[in-house]
Amino acid sequence: MMKCVEIRKMLSAYADGEIKGRTASELQAHVAQCDLCRAEMKTMDVLQSKLREMMSEPVEAVDVSNYVMSQLTSRQATRISMFRWIGVGAAMCFVVLLLVCLFLASSSTERATMRIVQNPPRRHITKVQHDPPPQRKIIVTPIEHHRCVERVAKLHAPRPYYHRHIRRQHVADRRPIQDWKSPETMHLAITSSATADRIEKTISVKLGDINLCQAKVTQVNLQPNEDAASITRPELEVVENRGAAMNQIGG
Amino acid sequence: MISDEQIIELVLKKHIDEYQELVRRHQDSVFRLAYRILGRREEAEDVVQDTFVKAYSNLASCRERNKFWPWIRRIALNICLRRAPRECLCEAIDDLHDAICDRESPIEAEVLKQVDISCLRRAVAELPTCYRTIIVLRYEEELAYKEIAKLVGESVDVVRIRLYRAKKMLAQQLAVMNDEVC
Ligand SMILES: [Zn+2]
Numbered sequence: 001m002m003k004c005v006e007i008r009k010m011l012s013a014y015a016d017g018e019i020k021g022r023t024a025s026e027l028q029a030h031v032a033q034c035d036l037c038r039a040e041m042k043t044m045d046v047l048q049s050k051l052r053e054m055m056s057e058p059v060e061a062v063d064v065s066n067y068v069m070s071q072l073t074s075r076q077a078t079r080i081s082m083f084r085w086i087g088v089g090a091a092m093c094f095v096v097l098l099l100v101c102l103f104l105a106s107s108s109t110e111r112a113t114m115r116i117v118q119n120p121p122r123r124h125i126t127k128v129q130h131d132p133p134p135q136r137k138i139i140v141t142p143i144e145h146h147r148c149v150e151r152v153a154k155l156h157a158p159r160p161y162y163h164r165h166i167r168r169q170h171v172a173d174r175r176p177i178q179d180w181k182s183p184e185t186m187h188l189a190i191t192s193s194a195t196a197d198r199i200e201k202t203i204s205v206k207l208g209d210i211n212l213c214q215a216k217v218t219q220v221n222l223q224p225n226e227d228a229a230s231i232t233r234p235e236l237e238v239v240e241n242r243g244a245a246m247n248q249i250g251g
Numbered sequence: 252m253i254s255d256e257q258i259i260e261l262v263l264k265k266h267i268d269e270y271q272e273l274v275r276r277h278q279d280s281v282f283r284l285a286y287r288i289l290g291r292r293e294e295a296e297d298v299v300q301d302t303f304v305k306a307y308s309n310l311a312s313c314r315e316r317n318k319f320w321p322w323i324r325r326i327a328l329n330i331c332l333r334r335a336p337r338e339c340l341c342e343a344i345d346d347l348h349d350a351i352c353d354r355e356s357p358i359e360a361e362v363l364k365q366v367d368i369s370c371l372r373r374a375v376a377e378l379p380t381c382y383r384t385i386i387v388l389r390y391e392e393e394l395a396y397k398e399i400a401k402l403v404g405e406s407v408d409v410v411r412i413r414l415y416r417a418k419k420m421l422a423q424q425l426a427v428m429n430d431e432v433c
Contacts, residue, residue: 009412009415012411012414012415012418013396013411013414013415016389016414017397018395018396018411039359039360042360043358043359043360043363043422044418045360045362046360046363047363047421047422048390048418049372050364050366050368051371051375051386051390051421052390053368054283054368054371054372054375054390055387055390055391057368059279059282059283059286060292061279061282061285062279062282062296062299063275063276063278064274064278064296064299064300064303065271065274065275065278066271067300067308068270068271068274068303068304069267069268069271069274070277071300071304072270072304072307073267125281190376191410226307241347
């Protein structure tokens with residue numbers, strides 16, 4: 001017999017028609033008698049049709065065909081001129097070789113006086129200047145110190161940062177999140193905003209209206225002559241009703 | 252009408268101008284894909300240009316010429332993913348989501364039905380790129396898990412888990428938005 005947890009994990013794939021055979025019939029049998037899983041299935045179905053509805057929204061038409069063709073013909077032209085230069089080069093090499101042969105065949109005393117200067121064919125070298133990759137600074141501000149913040153931040157901060165900072169600093173509560181007894185639904189809320197030079201995300205794990213934990217992840221793209229240290233850390237924000245939240249979940 | 256296959260033959264025989272027809276036929280599809288994944292029009296347009304220029308120089312390696320669209324889609328997808336911000340850390344997403352996801356459904360199907368498409372669009376835009384990509388491949392391109400797995404270079408299991416998590420995240424996010432004014 002499959003448990004609800006296992007069933008739930010399959011409902012998305014089932015809705016996509018990716019679960020067949022015995023597993024599918026077992027799933028159907030379970031859903032027929034389990035209200036919660038049935039509700040979840042319905043949610044998945046609705047979400048699915050909403051997603052399809054969104055994807056079927058028209059997108060503006062584009063026409064890049066002229067641009068693409070102009071790119072191709074200019075490339076073609078470069079290639080032809082390259083071949084031309086290679087041809088010229090080959091011809092010159094041949095002439096030079098011929099002269100050298102003639103020269104070697106002539107008397108050795110004249111050798112010092114004759115000089116053959118070979119002009120190599122000119123080559124076009126386009127220097128591509130790569131902009132240095134933008135420097136980034138990631139600031140993770142735990143608004144509430146909890147193991148959960150650690151995990152949430154881990155999801156949204158680049159790995160090296162996570163290892164260096166978050167793990168060391170903010171492991172106040174080591175209880176795994178599964179141990180929490182939740183009378184209400186917990187959910188994850190992410191709000192993000194991005195400007196040209198920074199991306200900011202606030203990630204909260206909420207229990208009803210109460211923030212269990214919250215972290216702010218800021219990614220700042222530094223200007224060329226800016227120093228990472230010059231960017232100040234955002235203030236720590238304290239969620240006051242943590243105690244209430246902990247009482248509620250049996251902490 | 253001349254088929255894609257015939258056009259490719261012609262282009263490979265140096266009738267370059269024929270390529271323009273191929274671009275015209277598929278540019279909108281490439282644009283849709285890029286736009287859904289990247290979310291910005293200008294960027295998506297750049298992807299379309301790069302895709303067709305790159306496809307042209309590799310045209311000879313398109314073996315199944317009757318399947319030009321799947322072939323060029325792969326090129327477009329790779330270009331998109333190279334442009335996507337590298338903030339995405341799917342492999343780091345651990346049991347937090349699952350722990351939260353395993354709890355009761357966060358949003359009722361009936362409520363979800365009322366949710367505005369613009370809310371959903373916003374929620375999709377906020378997904379990590381690797382999740383959004385799979386959502387787009389599934390519901391815009393209507394690909395099977397196996398095909399998605401091949402395209403993104405992951406196993407079918409990974410695709411299944413990511414889609415599951417992506418949908419849970421969307422449902423969570425929509426529940427939050429539903430409380431606010433969207
Ligand atoms: Zn159940």
